[in-house]
Amino acid sequence: MAKTLDQARYKCALGGIQTAQAIEGVLPILHAGPGCADKLATGYGTSGHFAPRIFPCSNLSETEIVFGGEKRLQELIENAVRVIDADLYIVLTGCSAEIIGDDAEEVVNQFRARGKPVIHASTAGFKGSNYLGYEWILEAIISQYLEKTQPKTETGLVNVFASLPQHDPYWHGNYDALENLLQEIGLKANILFGYGRGVSSIEKIPHAQFNLVVNPWLGVDTAQILQDRFGTPYLHYPNLPIGAFETSRFLSAVGEFAELPTAPVQAVIEEQERRYYYFIERFADLFLENRVMSKRFTVASDAQYALAITKFLVNDMGLFPQKQFAMENVPEKYQADIESSFNDLRYGVTADVSFETDGYLVHEEIKQSDYLGYPLLIGSAWEKKTARETKAHFLPISWPLNERLVMHSSYVGYDGGLKLLEDIYSVVLTRFN
């Protein structure tokens, strides 16, 4: 039922446009209202090769609402293929098209039958969030574009599904960092999203040795579909690794799943930790002797960052978690596992996690918590006001992110942990006492 949407962390399923857009050579064609792509393009980094103003769109108006829009869609696809160069055209249907009952799949099938690289995903906004839209688009690609591909396993090739493209401001940097980490231990990441990847990466999907999902829940269904379709096993590593403790654990787990010899993986870990702690040692005085740094923290973001940052701050930096908030409308079936991940912290530390989606209620809880000093509040632009009211050290990192620019940096891995410390302390250092 309709509910109060207040300071949301998710968009609608059609927000999956951003997933399609993040795959080079893939052009979303929208059977949707005129304003959908415009509104869903919030955030920066939207003037790439294909961008919202480039997406073909039926711009559904009263005429189509009344008389149906299939003919319009047919005409739109026909001309999209003539006007815009793309490797793959993906028709995404929005709310209006689906409520009026247009059969987009049938229209798309006419093109597929003629050998055109056109597929369809149902992404009506009322059906779910953009997180789900991401999974539905991947499912459409697997079932339609890879329909006839037979897998030929390439040892060491790993499909990686982690951050939600474009919605997570750090998505590109995160994928790059994961790719580099896998490379360190001798694995080759196959990633769909970002620079230099694209449709050729899609085509490699069936041939991976295994699928690696690095997210508390997003992409698990995708990995399951790939297992069913191509028999590819998957490792679900529920935590995006930030800092030494978690990154080392991540490399060990991936190495073990890939059946790599232990010693070389261990050698990589030891070298990386030595380097990481070279920096930590040099700056440990600041971390320990700063007068105002928070003792306790809250992350109000999606499950990915709530969990990843909690693990980092507890396991690497010795901080204590107040309540954490995973606010992207996490499907119920994953919630228990995520809760137990929050209890898997060193020295028996546990963290309460809430899946509340209502920003107002989250902020009320934050205001009533005792952080034993200045709170450390990590979240989105929506937390700015609450941070002021609670005198928190405030670092916005996730969508919606308005007053910071992220191009390709990342908090993932050993270097990512150091980068997160840089950003946190750049806020902390603006205060003396």
Add this chain to the structure above:
Amino acid sequence: MAFDFESTTFGTREERLGSIVGYVGSIKDLAEQSRCGTLRERGRCFSQSSSCDAGCVLGYITHIRDVALINHAPSGCAAPASPIVTAQTQLAEKRSLSYNTVVLGTDLNESDTIFGAGAGLRQTILETWERYKPAAIFVTTSCVSGIIGEDVDSVIAEAAEEVPIPVVPIHCEGFKSKVWATGFDACDHAILSRIVKPPQQKGNFVNFKNFNESAREDIIDMFDAIGVDTFFLYSNTTLEEISHISEALATVSICGTLCSYLGNGLEEKYGVPYIKAINPLGVTGFETWFREIGRVVGKEKEVEAYITRERAIYIPQIEEVKKKLKGLRVVLGMGSSFAFQVARVVQELDMEVAYVTSWHYDSRYDDGNPPPHVQHLAAHTPVDFPVNIADQQNFELMNILNTYKPDLYLGRHGGTSVWAIKQGVPAIFMADEYMTFGYKRTLSFAHTVLDRITNRSFENNLSARIRLPYTKWWYQQESDSLYKEAE
């Protein structure tokens, strides 16, 4: 025209103003067809993602700083809420004001599309009041609420009895109008019909309708010089302040598209004169506009004194810089008012208008007359330059830029100027509505143009290294080859 402020709905721009988003012709043809009432929409068999009136409402009504907006829609429709709140907060902070407007939604889901979502909307209205105590709650509709036939007005009427503030529907279903500027009218209809009170006394101020009030201080000084106060709207206003706009001496605006409904509506309902002259962009625009204001408020002498004083300072400087701009060929892509007003400024600065693409076009304004700036431009232009009307159809714009290869592109909406530079054309993003306002800013605009065409590093670096999304075939076609015949 006769406004109906009793109804919660109002006519779209297509219905009221004969507005169109598909046309190719020339400035003289456009002006003539506007006078004759013969302009017809030409549909397209290919189109790219545009914008909707609901988005326009979301970005515009939230300029008021003490209200709530509830978007009765799926979550994605409210996705711009945060960037909007951030921008408005920054605008308020610039003036040391607090911004407390909130944007909520009803997160419509699949079962709502089948069973309706009235109960959820009612709950959200009550919840919004409990949480934020806003001065009013505006409920905006969406494609989904419209298609499923939700009776939003009744739900609002019932909920309104339980809260001590106005709860006002704004009908802006995204499919209703092809012209997103209909969203401005939706806001103004709500304000005029439900918020503005009859005048208690006559004030000594003009209503100044604009977007983001960047020239506020200069404008205050300017009106001070003629002994009149200014009230800017809706940026940084409170609902209480807005309720008094019926007491103004006159309504003036920076943009004819923006103010047609409010200006003419206020004139018809409360007799507040609306200044219908061309807008104050460039020298001619400014002087024509300010003289008309002087005439209407009885301050002709003061206006002339101001003009004489300012001319002495700025005109020689403008004349000097003009020499370096002479002959530059310019393509403009802007809204229905700015496109043709800035084209006039371009010609004033001795540059050539190679092409104007306007995101929509109103054949007439709410007073029944064709837009004066188009008539003015058609009468004064040295050549009958080509014009198209296209709702930010990027493929047409890129085709036009490729055909006309201008020295400069001027764009006024995010997401178009970047495409010009991708094609190697220097571009200026004219988001600030005051960029060519009056003498001082016309001068600084001229300098900006000179800077822009001098240092071409950015566009040349970028355009040399990227691939454009369009096929060769498309660049070989006429820009209107995917239009249909007039409906």
